[in-house]
Amino acid sequence: MTEPTHDSIREKGPVRRRFLNWLLGTGAGAVCASVLYPVARYLVPPEVEESDANQVTLTIDPRDIAPNSGQIFRFGSRPGMLIRTPQGELRAFDGMCTHLDCIVQYREDLGHIWCACHNGHYDLRGVNIAGPPPRPLQPYTVIEQDGKIVVSKDV
Amino acid sequence: MASAEPRRGRAWEWLDSRLGLAGFERLARKKEVPVHRHTIWYYLGGMTLFLFIVQVGTGILLLFYYRASASEAYESIRFIMTEVKFGWLIRSIHHWAANLMILTLFLHMFSVLILRAYRPPRELTWLTGAGLLVVTLAFGFTGYLLPWNQLAYFATRVGTQIVGVVPVVGEGMLRLLRGGDDVSGATLTRFYAFHAAVLPTLIVGILAVHVYLVQKHGMSTPPSVEKRGGGRGALPFMPHFLLRDLVGWLAALAIVAALAAYFPAELGEKADPFASAPAGIRPEWYFMFMFQTLKYLPPHILGMEGEVVGIMAFGLGALVLIFVPFIDRRRDGKPSHPFFGFLNYVWFGMIAFILIMTYLGYAEPVPDTSAQPGVEAVAEPAGGEEAVP
Numbered sequence: 001m002t003e004p005t006h007d008s009i010r011e012k013g014p015v016r017r018r019f020l021n022w023l024l025g026t027g028a029g030a031v032c033a034s035v036l037y038p039v040a041r042y043l044v045p046p047e048v049e050e051s052d053a054n055q056v057t058l059t060i061d062p063r064d065i066a067p068n069s070g071q072i073f074r075f076g077s078r079p080g081m082l083i084r085t086p087q088g089e090l091r092a093f094d095g096m097c098t099h100l101d102c103i104v105q106y107r108e109d110l111g112h113i114w115c116a117c118h119n120g121h122y123d124l125r126g127v128n129i130a131g132p133p134p135r136p137l138q139p140y141t142v143i144e145q146d147g148k149i150v151v152s153k154d155v
Numbered sequence: 156m157a158s159a160e161p162r163r164g165r166a167w168e169w170l171d172s173r174l175g176l177a178g179f180e181r182l183a184r185k186k187e188v189p190v191h192r193h194t195i196w197y198y199l200g201g202m203t204l205f206l207f208i209v210q211v212g213t214g215i216l217l218l219f220y221y222r223a224s225a226s227e228a229y230e231s232i233r234f235i236m237t238e239v240k241f242g243w244l245i246r247s248i249h250h251w252a253a254n255l256m257i258l259t260l261f262l263h264m265f266s267v268l269i270l271r272a273y274r275p276p277r278e279l280t281w282l283t284g285a286g287l288l289v290v291t292l293a294f295g296f297t298g299y300l301l302p303w304n305q306l307a308y309f310a311t312r313v314g315t316q317i318v319g320v321v322p323v324v325g326e327g328m329l330r331l332l333r334g335g336d337d338v339s340g341a342t343l344t345r346f347y348a349f350h351a352a353v354l355p356t357l358i359v360g361i362l363a364v365h366v367y368l369v370q371k372h373g374m375s376t377p378p379s380v381e382k383r384g385g386g387r388g389a390l391p392f393m394p395h396f397l398l399r400d401l402v403g404w405l406a407a408l409a410i411v412a413a414l415a416a417y418f419p420a421e422l423g424e425k426a427d428p429f430a431s432a433p434a435g436i437r438p439e440w441y442f443m444f445m446f447q448t449l450k451y452l453p454p455h456i457l458g459m460e461g462e463v464v465g466i467m468a469f470g471l472g473a474l475v476l477i478f479v480p481f482i483d484r485r486r487d488g489k490p491s492h493p494f495f496g497f498l499n500y501v502w503f504g505m506i507a508f509i510l511i512m513t514y515l516g517y518a519e520p521v522p523d524t525s526a527q528p529g530v531e532a533v534a535e536p537a538g539g540e541e542a543v544p
Contacts, residue, residue, distance in 0.1 A: 043331060044327075044330065044331060045330060045331075045333075045334045045335050045341060048335060048336075072429050072430060072431055073429075074429055077337065079428070079429050095431075099462060100312070100313045100316040100317060100320075100449070100462060101312045101313065101316040101319075102309055102312060102313060102432040102436075103309075103429075103430065103431050103432050104431060104432075105431030105432070105434075107522070109522070115432065116431070116432040116433060116434045116435070116436050117309060117313055117432050117436055118313075118446075118449050118450045119450050128454060131450070131454075132449060132450065132451075132452050132453070132454055132461050132462060133454060134454040134455060134460040134461065134462075
């Protein structure tokens with residue numbers, strides 16, 4: 001280490017004081033960090049494992065579902081939208097509007113899927129046709145089986 | 156100075172030598188309120204403060220019965236509304252004073268903005284005021300969820316998702332706000348912590364600085380009044396203006412009490428995370444203009460999703476408002492660029508936009524979906540579910 005010159009001492013103070021200030025500053029910084037880091041991590045919610053079910057069996061009798069109607073069902077932790085088209089075909093989609101996360105409904109007067117929150121419209125294939133939604137609803141596969149309905153997601 | 160003051164009792168002298176009461180008294184007596192044709196706008200800040208005090212009082216009372224959990228919140232509010240003596244009154248006053256407080260706060264902000272009271276040296280008064288507005292809106296947003304009803308549930312889904320679409324930080328902020336990926340009981344406890352602990356701490360801190368600065372700098376005289384050679388003198392704040400303030404506060408209390416008595420706060424239906432958003436869903440009136448704008452935006456604007464563009468535009472508008480003391484370069488008695496004279500038209504345009512969008516939001520007809528037989532089935536979603544791993 002070179003001897004400090006008089007100029008550097010005049011500008012920045014004696015070496016020992018500079019060192020002690022640095023020690024104090026980093027110490028204070030470390031104390032703050034050791035308090036703030038656990039608090040910040042505490043506030044971030046832990047990851048909950050997504051339900052890995054990619055298939056659900058609904059115990060609704062398919063014969064009870066009238067044409068031109070729709071209802072919400074549980075697909076793991078997400079809502080799903082089950083509809084019977086006016087032509088009698090059962091279809092299912094993700095129930096969350098692609099705009100801002102509201103849950104959609106089936107409008108019998110319009111004959112298609114509608115989101116009440118911001119007036120978004122989807123056709124019977126889940127394609128966004130009017131209003132602000134930017135993307136189609138994700139379609140699911142529906143199979144009717146012995147008076148039950150099996151809804152599955154393509155993996 | 157001290158010799159000119161009248162002699163007080165011994166208790167005053169004992170306290171003064173320990174607390175320095177004379178200093179506080181000087182600060183309180185220093186302020187004068189200019190009298191001119193815009194004096195009426197000086198009442199709005201104090202009225203907002205009064206309504207805030209009402210909120211603290213009624214909020215503490217509600218804490219005695221409220222339970223912050225998804226299975227009990229709705230029931231505990233119903234208990235307050237139906238069983239607890241004067242419970243309906245306390246909750247209704249909390250509801251109406253909150254609405255009125257936001258109204259007076261907006262009027263206060265726009266009057267300060269248009270009369271340009273944010274000019275130096277009051278930039279920090281404006282900034283702390285902007286902070287108070289943000290915290291108050293956060294109070295409104297978090298408090299809205301606490302009854303855990305359908306309207307609140309979907310308003311919170313949309314409101315938090317709006318934060319979620321902000322580029323880069325949105326995703327993390329969304330999880331931080333919701334306490335998970337979805338709005339759930341975890342969101343409710345979080346909002347409760349914000350509403351009853353975090354935001355009160357913040358607002359008291361900012362409010363103390365704001366009121367201190369108002370006291371330190373005194374009231375601003377609008378440039379339009381100064382140009383005409385000032386107003387009709389000034390009124391001492393203590394006690395003359397304060398007494399007039401009190402009359403205003405009494406009137407506000409009467410209005411809140413009347414609204415609470417004639418239009419008690421509603422509770423609606425309990426939140427159901429597996430039900431469709433009900434037709435006619437809408438947020439509180441002070442978020443209505445943003446809500447309605449989001450309805451009108453097309454799915455895609457310039458290759459970006461419409462709602463992202465809309466939310467960024469609102470964010471930009473808010474930033475311009477917050478930093479207006481540093482944007483407006485007009486200085487008293489000095490010529491400035493004509494652009495700054497244009498600013499007042501921008502503010503009136505902003506007010507007109509808010510009013511028109513709010514009107515359109517309420518004027519929109521609600522489609523009648525309740526008459527449809529199929530919708531009944533939506534109300535019982537969990538009945539036939541059986542997950543296959």
